[in-house]
Amino acid sequence: MEETIVKFRHCGKDIYSFSKQQNVCPACHDHLILRILDAPVALPSPFTNGHQTHCSFLIGATEGPWCLNEWSETELHVGLSDSTGLVYNYTLSGVQRDEHGWEQCVSIQLVPPYREDLKQLWDKELSHFSSLPAWTPERFHEEREFGSCCYGFTLTFINHMRSLDSKAPLSRNEFTSAYILSRMKHASMYIRVYEEISQNGFYIVDK
Ligand SMILES: [Zn+2]
Known part of the structure; x- marks a missing residue:
């Protein structure tokens, strides 16, 4: 495109x-x-380079951005970028730290760019969180629809960061309708x- x-x-x-x-x-x-x-x-364009949008929730598709069209039926893959553009995502092989591959995706920035303190905390927590035994390859169960395990990984981390900020956790539906739906409608x-x-x-x- x-x-x-x-x-x-x-x-x-x-x-x-x-x-x-x-x-x-x-x-x-x-x-x-x-x-x-x-x-x-x-x-x-609704697509941005996920390696250049820092501390963000990223929605990608393995077959490229065209697949984001019928997003409820396609196999989407989601991840989280850190402040250096490294993308953490949970797959069948465990948590990946991608330096490329997320050049065309839908990005939702979760930390304001001017909050240096929050970015550092985000990086430290994300690195630690990704090493937890919860995210081993053996525990990856493929689910259909948008509810694949990669989504659970990202939302659990986002809720972990919210809890550090004394905020209530978001359910999957709350997060989807508040942050994702309008972006994906625009993309399709x-x-x-x-x-x-x-x-x-x-x-x-x-x-
Ligand atoms: Zn005319």
Whole structure:
């Protein structure tokens, strides 16, 4: 997904295309003379480099970001980055510490960038937490859906950090609806629009 998607309004429609110049409106075929408020705006990509978003919850897919589309049915893989961009994730082989492989994922930053003290605590606790006997390969049970063990690993750690901050733990549903749902909706919308533009050159929403 190398191209930038832009959105503009013409003839009462929202029109999405890749950033290259368009001369003719794909909906009404008129020459495009856009007024200021109709000028194309870039649609922000939902994907970031997980090794550059520090102390974050990361959602990736083994087959690349396209698989984040139908995310409830796909085998997703989630992990946690530390302040140096190392990604901890629980797999069949135990906890992995990945230096690459999470270049295109959905990232949810959990520690504010200016909290140096919290970042240090996060790193220390994450390293220790990942070495606990709870996360051995033998104890990894594959579950279907979004509830695979990699998710349990990340949420248990997040709740551990919340407890250090005297905050109540979040259930899986609470965490999903508060932090994940809107990001994944945006990601799957973005992928759908991107696929439409790749096939037809544009995507039109009548409204
Ligand atoms: Zn038009």
